[in-house]
Structure formats: C-alpha cells, structure tokens
Amino acid sequence: MSIVTLPFGPQHPALEEPEHFRFKVDGEIIVDVEVRLGYLHRGIERLMTTKSYIQNIYLSERICGICNVAHTTCYTQTVEQLAGVEAPPRAQYLRLIVNELARIHSHLLIIGLAAEEIGFETMFMWIWRDREIVMRLMEELTGNRVMSGYNTIGGVRRDATEKFINMFKKKTPVLKESFEQIKKVFEEDPIVRKRFVDVGILKKADAISLSAVGPTARGSKVLIDVRYDDPYQAYKEIPINVITYDEGDSWARMMVRVDELFESLRLIEESIEKMPKGDYRKTFPRRLPEGESIGRVEAPRGELIYHLISKGGEKPFRIKVRTPTFSNLLPIATTFKGETIADIPAILISVDPCFCCTERIEIVDINKGKVWYTSRRELSRLYRRDQK
Amino acid sequence: MAENDEKIADKVRSIVGDRGEVHLKGKRRIYIKTSKDVLLKVIKDVIDNMGETYVSAITGVELEDTIRVYYHLWNIRSKVLLSFIIDLNKEAPEAPSLTSVIPGAMFHENEAYDLLGIKFTGHPNLHKHFLLPEDTPSDFFPLRSNFKGGEK
Amino acid sequence: MASGSYALEGLLKWARAKSPWLLHMCAGGSCNGCDIELAAALTPFYDVERFGIKLVGSPRHADILAVTGGPNKKTATRLKRIYEQMPEPKVVVAIGTCAVDGGIFRNSYNIIGGVDKVLPVDVYIPGCPPRPEAIIHGIYLALKKLYGGDFLGRKR
C-alpha cells in the first residue's frame, strides 16, 4: 500500500500553539506523524526583555487568552519570589478564586469543543450557553470577560464586591446542575463513548517519560498537580484532592476535566468563606535586585513554568515561559500511531491543545494524483457514513 | 516543609558526590551545578535513586562569556524541582541531549536550538525551522545578544 | 429589460445582505482571546445566526473575512491566499487590537504589524478582546458599508 502523507494544516492557527501535523498514512491507519509548530510564534521571550516588569504583566497575560489568569499568577508570583515579597493573605484567596473561575471557563470551553468535534452541536451550544454565566462572573469580578488583568505584582487590583459574591451564590446551583448534565452525557451517551473510549491510549510509563502534564497525564494515572505537590498562594490553606483516571484514553482525559469542574466550584465556595479581611495589594519597588526565581502554577492545561533571571534594574534579563501545551504535544503525537484518520480530531481535542480547530485536512492521494480539501466536519460525516 | 527539603538536598548531595555542587534555593528548588560531560551520568544516577522524574523545562540563556543551560526536572515522589546547570562556550555551544535518558526533552531541545543555537548531540531530529518561519536564514538566533534583525 | 436586471440586482443584494457568511482566520500574532469571543458570539447567548451570519470553513462561500491577530511572517502569505480565494462582494473585518495595529506584540521580530499591512481592511474593531456585542457592532458596520442601508430590520 502506498504511504500517503497527509498534511493536517492549521487553516485556523487560532490559539496558543497551532500545529501542522504531517501524518504518514497507510490507507486508513496512521503510520507516523511529524509535528511542525511556529504559526503563532510571536517572539515573546525576546519582547519581554525590552519591557519593564509592570508592562510584562500584560504581555505575559496575552500569551494564551484562555488561561491568561494562570500566566499572570505565575508571572507575578515569580517576580514576588525574586523580590522576597509575599502577597497579602486576602490577595492570595482572591487569586485562588479568579484562577478557579478561569479553570471552569477553560474546561467548559474545551468540553464544548470536544462535543462539537464529534458532531454533537447541541451539546456544544448548551455547554457554551452555561459558560456565559461564568463569563459574566469573571466580568463582574475583574472587569473584562476574558483578559482579566486582575493580578498585579504585589497583590490584585480590585476587591471582590458583595455584588459578585451574591451573584456567585445565586448562580452556583445552576452551574452544578449543568455540570451534572455534562457528566451524565459523557458517561452514558453511546455516541460520545464510541468516539472517545479506547482512542489515543497513553500508558502511564509513556506519560512520565514523555513528560505529559496536567489532565493529559492525570488521565493516565500520573498523580501530578502543582496545586497539590507544590502549593502556592491560598492552596496551602485549602487542600485539594487530585482527580486521576487510569484508562489513559481520550475519554479518561475528558472525564478528568469534567470532575475538575466540581472540584473548582467547591474550591471557590470554600475560599469565599475563608477569605480574611484586610488590604488586597502591597506597594512594590520598580527596580528589582539581581537574582533568579522559578514560579510554577497549575494552568487549566497543566503545569506552567516561569523562569526569571534578572541582572537588577527595571527590565528582566531573561524570562523562560514553558506553556503546558508545549510539553503535551509529544505524548499525544506518539498516541496517533495505529489510529485511523477519523480519530485524529477526537485525540487532538482530548489533550486540550491550545489551538482551537485544525480545520483543514488536505488528503493527497498520490496514485490518483487528486488533491481534495476536506474540513473536519466533512471528515466526521465521512466516518459516520461508512460506520452505519 | 523546609527541613524535608533539607533532607532531600542532602540525599541529592550524596548521589551527585563531587561531580557537582548542590544548593537549596527556596522551597522545593534544588540547583545542581555540574559540567557538560558528566551531566547525563549524574541525571541518570539521580533518577535511578529518586524514582519517576519528568522534564519540566529547559532554559537557555546567554551570559557575558558563556551560554548557560538549565535542565529543570520535577521529581514526583519527593516533590522537588531539580535544576541541573551547565555552562557552554559561546562560539560553538554543544550540549549532550537528554532524550536518551528522558525522551520528553525532545521538543524543549528543539526550541533551544532554534532560538539560541545550542546543538544537542544525540538528538533524534534537530532541525532548524522548528518554531521560526521557513525563510529565516540558518544563523538567525533571536535570543542571542548579537541578534540585530527584526527590532522595529 | 433594464428594470428586470435592476430588480434582479436588488433581489441579489437583499439575499446576500440577509445571509452574510463569515470565515474566521487567525493571522498568527493572536492569543485566542478574540477567537473565543467570536465563537461566543455564535453561541445561544449572543446568537449572530439571527442575522444569518454563519461560520463557514472554506473561503469559497464566505462574504466576511474576520481576521484576529496581527499577521506574522509565516501566516502573511496564507492570509493573502485566503483573501484572494474569496468571491467578490467581500469585506475584511479586523477584530481586536492585535489585528488593528499589531497590539502588544507590535515590535517583535516575527510580527509584521496590523492586518492592513497585508489586506485592505474595511472595519477595525479595537478591544482586547472586543466584547461579542462590539464584534456584532463591527460586522454591522461592515455590512452597512457593503450593502448600504440597515439590514437589522429596524424601521428607521
């Protein structure tokens, strides 16, 4: 059988690390895969050395629009660690609230996209309708639906008003009920199970040796969660229980995210009660001493690391940012082998890569010399037609 | 928690021995300064003794006279971040590739090569245009200080 | 005959104004904040399908090209190719500060600048990210420029 190369190109290089996968396909079975990144390379690490610490808060926030709260929390935490300053206790609880809100909104987003990926449009619309509640809560607390701009070096910029707390308490039952419905669909619906179970299996040993992080690793029974291993901010006071599934397939990875929705809701409720009174921001010097510090945070997609090296002064000398999707790519690329073409979207979306839709598939059939463009929807329709 | 980190640091010191000096730098952060040629053996010994470890990040930075490479590895059981530091000369930075010990380091090393020009010996497919567009010249290393292009 | 073709022209314009299909293209220098706001505009809460706006996958059927993010070297050529493949009555909407003028990634070595450095842009929507309502307002301005008049059914 002739080996056909299948460029799975990013026609929408929308999100964080859009990929260009090039699959070697033997008929329907994928033999090999080659990953090419860089459609979204903005040279941020170089740009960070030209901006001051204050301006870098807003640059680090715009590395990834969905998990921007994780980026600012990690960046401000790293800079505070370098200067030896600790954020006031109330700010730590507020940071936990805004982090968990962003985790809920990010998980809802990807679960909705996963449902849409397998053609379940109504589920996508339901999930994103309930996600609007979380977006309005974010806007009430931070002032912008997506780009929170809430964290700053030395604390947070606003306090949680009474209006936000009442609004959150009023909306919690609605959110819980919608989470229950998502969990019921993902566990019982035969269509979802058929498309996600036993697809893209990542064994525990591979997950560790290929350094998967976050729900991708926790789906294969690897117990790593920065909030549990290396607690930061208010996670020291509020214990969390790490959710792991041991099947290791796409379904297990999605179920980790579904269960984390309930976990995040509980964390917010608990931290709203335990939040101490007091000021929420501290003064902070503009110039920082020389030194190094490493900050680690659990972003919705996994462990996020900032490594800051400063030679003193207003501007950092070098900041290394390693986003979770970057280290989740290799483990997922290896699970493609042996799967069929139609499973590509299901596996890709289960790792929650921060690129939203690799829409275009260009199947080049060498012997017939015919190039025809199909988008992912037509491909799933193709899969469904011959499956009946 | 602090005295637990101290115990782990002593344990790492006993494993590394005289091949590098180890110091505890803040909570759960252990820095191990070693040299280029013993790096893989040291990392292999540490992993064999301390259990499952995965690559968190690899940072390359260009100081005045050397290029310093940090290998950040997170040890799952003892919950500590081990950062191995090696220094390379500036003209032809050569570093041993970690992929033989931990395959997960492949993309991190690709990125370090693409942006800083550090050649990792023994790396499966070290190609130039991993992150940068295809038409950039092969000596285009944006994170090097002598890089002049592109700044508007 | 002239009045026949004139009526046909009016009918054609009315039909196109009532179902403007939208193609979303991210031009590289974007952080996906604007992309999820554009996707949020499609979901039940804001629901642009009321105006007939539908997200399509291929430039062949698109009337509006919604570009998010500032183009970088790698995607500039692809952006131009997508623009050329679109049929003639087309309009380009630059969503978000990065698409307007490069935004916060402006003087990076890999970012060219705003979308107007690659394509002729009709409507600029500032905001980081612009609210779904702001995106709807921008698309409304774009359609008003393309087809004239008010297609929202409001009696003016």
Added chain:
Amino acid sequence: MSFMPKIIGGVIKQVLRRPVTRKYPLEKSEPSEGFRGRMEFYPELCMGCGLCERDCPTGAIKMEFYPNVKRRMPKFYYGLCIFCYQCIDSCAWNAIKPTTRFELSTYNKEELRERVPDEEAPPLKPRKPEKRLYFR
C-alpha cells in the same frame, strides 16, 4: 432504542424553556459597571508627569508638548490600546477616568486617535497628588 423515553423528557424541558438569547442591537446591553471600556482624559487635572506613557505596555500613549500653554499632555491611540487601565493606576492625579463604552469600531484608523486640540489646552494648575501609587 432504550434511551428514547429519556430523550423525550429532555427535549420537552428544553423546548418549553425561555430562550436565552439577548437581542443585542434591538435591546441595549449594559456591561457590569466595572467593565473596562474606553478611557476619558481630563486635561485640566493632568500634571504632565509622563508616568502613563512609561507604564503603557503597548505604547498607545505619547506625551506631546503644547507650546502655547507650555506643558506636556498625553495623546491616546485606541488602535493600540489594550484597555488594561494601567495608565489609570499610574496616574496620581486621576486625570484619566474609566468608562464602560465598548462600541468603538470605525472605518478608518485615524478616528481612533484622540488628542486635546491646541486651543482647548487648559493652563497647568499645580496640585498635590490625589492617591499614593503602588509602584514606587
């Protein structure tokens, strides 16, 4: 098909439910009062210290010297502004005030530039700063 009865229940519940859609252009939509919209600049309060230009992450604010009143005032370019409100935090005299206006789309970029015209530039009235800055 064993789960058909369960589906019917769900479908009826959804059909009878009130539609969620907010008919935006027909009914006005009010963002929450803390929403970060377009800023407003009050030239009479400004002291021309230039801290807003220095802290603006994208360089959307440029200081400009007005010879007739011999003072410096910022001019704003909303094509580059990311509405992060760092200029409001860094202005000790609260010369820049927040609003919740978000409908800012235009046909040409020049409309996004906002500059105090020369003849309307008020003279400088020295005053003490109204708030203590967090970054010193």
